[in-house]
Amino acid sequence: MARIIVVTSGKGGVGKTTTSAAIAMGLAKKGHKTAVIDFDVGLRNLDLILGCERRVVYDFVNVINGEATLNQALIKDKRCDKLFVLPASQTRDKDALTVEGVGKVLKELKKTFKYIVCDSPAGIERGAHLAMYFADDAFVVTNPEVSSVRDSDRMLGILSSKSQRAEKSETPIKEYLLLTRYNPARVKLGEMLSVDDVQDILSLHLLGVIPESQAVLNASNSGTPVILDEASDAGQSYSDIVDRYLGEDKPHRFIDEEKKGLFGRLFRS
Amino acid sequence: MSLLNYFKKSKPNTAQLAKERLQILVAHERTQRNQPSYLPELQKELMAVIKKYVQVNQDDISINYESDDEQETLELNIVLPDNV
Numbered sequence: 405m406a407r408i409i410v411v412t413s414g415k416g417g418v419g420k421t422t423t424s425a426a427i428a429m430g431l432a433k434k435g436h437k438t439a440v441i442d443f444d445v446g447l448r449n450l451d452l453i454l455g456c457e458r459r460v461v462y463d464f465v466n467v468i469n470g471e472a473t474l475n476q477a478l479i480k481d482k483r484c485d486k487l488f489v490l491p492a493s494q495t496r497d498k499d500a501l502t503v504e505g506v507g508k509v510l511k512e513l514k515k516t517f518k519y520i521v522c523d524s525p526a527g528i529e530r531g532a533h534l535a536m537y538f539a540d541d542a543f544v545v546t547n548p549e550v551s552s553v554r555d556s557d558r559m560l561g562i563l564s565s566k567s568q569r570a571e572k573s574e575t576p577i578k579e580y581l582l583l584t585r586y587n588p589a590r591v592k593l594g595e596m597l598s599v600d601d602v603q604d605i606l607s608l609h610l611l612g613v614i615p616e617s618q619a620v621l622n623a624s625n626s627g628t629p630v631i632l633d634e635a636s637d638a639g640q641s642y643s644d645i646v647d648r649y650l651g652e653d654k655p656h657r658f659i660d661e662e663k664k665g666l667f668g669r670l671f672r673s
Numbered sequence: 674m675s676l677l678n679y680f681k682k683s684k685p686n687t688a689q690l691a692k693e694r695l696q697i698l699v700a701h702e703r704t705q706r707n708q709p710s711y712l713p714e715l716q717k718e719l720m721a722v723i724k725k726y727v728q729v730n731q732d733d734i735s736i737n738y739e740s741d742d743e744q745e746t747l748e749l750n751i752v753l754p755d756n757v
């Protein structure tokens with residue numbers, strides 16, 4: 405059975421698109437046919453992060469409106485033939501996505517794909533609502549920061565009341581916490597909420613912690629999902645997340661500060 | 674005590690503060706969003722009825738909705754003026 409994953413947060417700029425690109429690539433690299441859809445109508449960006457921006461011909465809205473077939477619009481990744489991207493439309497018409505339209509496209513994708521990753525826009529408006537409406541699993545991307553945690557909780561309320569599963573009284577969407585842009589050094593200094601703090605507040609199953617990492621900017625500069633940077637901390641963290649999601653039991657990493665050199669030891673408490 | 678600890682002492686733990694503020698806020702917002710949508714309208718109508726009999730202000734009436742697995746309760750609290 406195909407599974408639909410929504411990558412959501414409420415708050416903007418917390419790392420949804422970075423995460424969507426990474427986990428979609430990760431799932432595809434594991435051999436699962438995966439589609440990743442950009443729901444951010446008017447602010448298409450997933451194509452850039454995945455490095456396929458120059459190959460966009462048709463988009464999500466073209467498919468919904470019957471102006472292109474799904475096969476015409478899906479872009480096959482050059483690095484992994486199991487990964488396909490459906491770009492967002494750059495139209496300024498916020499009503500371009502409809503429940504029926506999105507439902508129809510997802511239904512068709514489910515016939516041939518194992519995983520469908522929906523990159524949600526920020527906010528709780530139409531785009532964000534449609535991105536999560538048909539989901540089976542939700543990756544709640546959160547930064548260790550007050551407004552992000554609050555908005556994540558808000559999003560949890562929406563997932564449990566406004567989704568198709570909620571409306572039909574089916575098994576609820578499975579919710580996972582992805583704590584990203586984590587800085588263990590600042591946590592240690594008492595300047596940043598810790599993983600435990602965030603879990604105490606949100607009570608979510610932790611899928612992984614992604615550290616604040618320079619690798620992310622390097623990856624987006626070159627249009628390579630950071631998970632392909634296997635030497636990087638963020639890349640490894642996303643790999644672990646994919647493995648855990650697929651049922652592997654992997655210990656959490658990047659929660660504590662790395663071992664310090666001599667200078668660090670001098671200052672250690 | 675290391676040098677770092679010396680500096681640490683002088684700074685408040687803002688993460689702890691953030692956590693406490695969030696715990697209160699999130700708990701409050703969770704009860705709010707589980708409230709039935711008719712609550713504000715109910716409050717307005719009750720207010721109108723009560724005003725027919727006693728002189729009260731908006732602040733003197735509060736409605737609290739709570740629910741757990743077993744029951745839902747609606748608590749109406751009216752502060753009557755002294756001269757009644």
Ligand SMILES: Nc1ncnc2c1ncn2[C@@H]1O[C@H](COP(=O)(O)OP(=O)(O)OP(=O)(O)O)[C@@H](O)[C@H]1O
Pocket residue numbers: 413415416417418419420421422423444524525526584585586614615616617618620621624638
């Ligand atoms: N782990 C990380 N370390 C450092 N920078 C990061 C990390 N994750 C994301 N970023 C940076 O944060 C910014 C926002 O990331 P991204 O676009 O993925 O967020 P988003 O949630 O999709 O934003 P929007 O709500 O606008 O769609 C980008 O500049 C990205 O490079």
Ligand SMILES: [Mg+2]
Pocket residue numbers: 420421422444449523524525
């Ligand atoms: Mg985004």
